[in-house]
Amino acid sequence: MTEVKFRGDLGANSDSLFKALSDGTRRALLEYLVREGEQNVVALTAVAGVSQPMVSRHMGKLKRAGLVTARRTGRETWYAARTKGLGPVVQWMAIYGALWSQRFTPMEHAGD
Amino acid sequence: MTEVKFRGDLGANSDSLFKALSDGTRRALLEYLVREGEQNVVALTAVAGVSQPMVSRHMGKLKRAGLVTARRTGRETWYAARTKGLGPVVQWMAIYGALWSQRFTPMEHAGD
DNA sequence: AATTTTCATAATCATCTGGTTATGAATTGG
DNA sequence: CCAATTCATAACCAGATGATTATGAAAATT
Numbered sequence: 560m561t562e563v564k565f566r567g568d569l570g571a572n573s574d575s576l577f578k579a580l581s582d583g584t585r586r587a588l589l590e591y592l593v594r595e596g597e598q599n600v601v602a603l604t605a606v607a608g609v610s611q612p613m614v615s616r617h618m619g620k621l622k623r624a625g626l627v628t629a630r631r632t633g634r635e636t637w638y639a640a641r642t643k644g645l646g647p648v649v650q651w652m653a654i655y656g657a658l659w660s661q662r663f664t665p666m667e668h669a670g671d
Numbered sequence: 672m673t674e675v676k677f678r679g680d681l682g683a684n685s686d687s688l689f690k691a692l693s694d695g696t697r698r699a700l701l702e703y704l705v706r707e708g709e710q711n712v713v714a715l716t717a718v719a720g721v722s723q724p725m726v727s728r729h730m731g732k733l734k735r736a737g738l739v740t741a742r743r744t745g746r747e748t749w750y751a752a753r754t755k756g757l758g759p760v761v762q763w764m765a766i767y768g769a770l771w772s773q774r775f776t777p778m779e780h781a782g783d
Numbered sequence: 784a785a786t787t788t789t790c791a792t793a794a795t796c797a798t799c800t801g802g803t804t805a806t807g808a809a810t811t812g813g
Numbered sequence: 814c815c816a817a818t819t820c821a822t823a824a825c826c827a828g829a830t831g832a833t834t835a836t837g838a839a840a841a842t843t
Contacts, residue, residue, distance in 0.1 A: 574695050581693030582831080583686050586763075593767050600790055613832060615791055634789045634840040645768050651698075652764060655705050656757045694801080712820060725802060727821055746810040746819045 572625065573647040579624035580648070584609060585617045589626055589640060597630075597639040684737065685759040691736035692760070696721060697729045701738055704752040711747045 580586055588607055592598060603618070604611045618638050621627045626644035630637045691697055700719055704710060715730070716723045730750050733739045738756035742749045 577689075577693045577695075577698070581689045583689075584831085586689070590767055601788085609831085610833065611789085612791070612793095612834085616831085619791085631790090634838095636790065645764065649764060649768060652757065652761060655702055656761060696801085713818085721801085722803065723820075724804085724822075728801085731821085743820090746808095748820065 573651065575620075575624045576626070576644070576647055579620050579626055582617070584613075585621060588614070588617055589621060592627060592638060592640040597637045599635045599637050601635075603638065685763065687732075687736045688738070688756070688759055691732050691738055694729070696725075697733060700726070700729055701733060701752060704739060704750060709742075709749045709751040711749050713747075715750065 580589075584607060588603055591603070591606060600611060600614055600618070604614045607614050607617075609617075618627060618629070618636075622629055622638075624644065626641055627638045628641050630639070692701075696719060700715055703715070703718060712723060712726055712730070716726045719726050719729075721729075730739060730741070730748075734741055734750075736756065738753055739750045740753050742751070
């Protein structure tokens with residue numbers, strides 16, 4: 560239910576994407592991966608401020624949302640930010656953001 | 672709690688922003704406002720697929736997140752998409768999106 | 784072989800959240 | 814003045830969600 564016929568959504572998984580981004584801890588983990596590159600669960604747990612199982616679950620959601628990749632080697636799982644994962648959000652921003660704010664020029668300098 | 676010392680957040684309300692965007696119905700309502708311009712609750716309810724009280728609550732969240740404005744005239748409340756509301760998300764995308772996808776030219780490729 | 788490390792999953796729990804119906808306050812209209 | 818319209822809020826409910834501790838499997842180390 561909750562059909563909203565006029566919805567201009569970008570696929571069903573764009574919902575899981577927005578949901579994945581809605582949690583601060585999850586965003587922080589993703590940001591960390593972007594900045595520091597591939598990390599295993601121990602490293603992520605050390606920095607996340609929540610328990611290891613919680614980190615695993617958060618990473619699971621990020622993975623299902625397409626925002627990270629998981630590479631298992633031996634007993635470790637290495638997570639990395641997934642390049643194209645934000646695509647649908649970018650698209651959404653393009654459609655519903657650029658329409659009204661043209662300040663969409665992403666700036667070449669990330670950290671400055 | 673849940674302190675994550677490395678978090679590069681853009682203000683506390685950026686959290687309410689992402690949360691506001693995490694719900695599909697809310698996104699749909701926002702999209703509708705962007706496309707159709709200022710609307711009152713009756714119009715929004717007609718199109719939202721949920722009850723009027725629910726629409727009111729959704730609009731409340733969007734308002735608190737800075738994504739819409741509310742203008743009351745008589746017994747009607749007119750909601751409109753708020754231009755600058757997506758700013759923090761755009762910034763976040765710029766920092767954590769542009770870093771890895773060298774630059775997101777949004778409209779170019781809608782399919783992939 | 785025994786132990787430690789790494790990770791995911793299960794069992795629980797409290798809280799948040801989306802949804803509903805009911806109600807009531809204003810405003811508008813007959 | 815009474816009725817209808819518009820909206821927000823309250824009361825309530827079911828399910829999702831973030832968090833914890835406990836556990837167990839698999840790999841690495843001793």
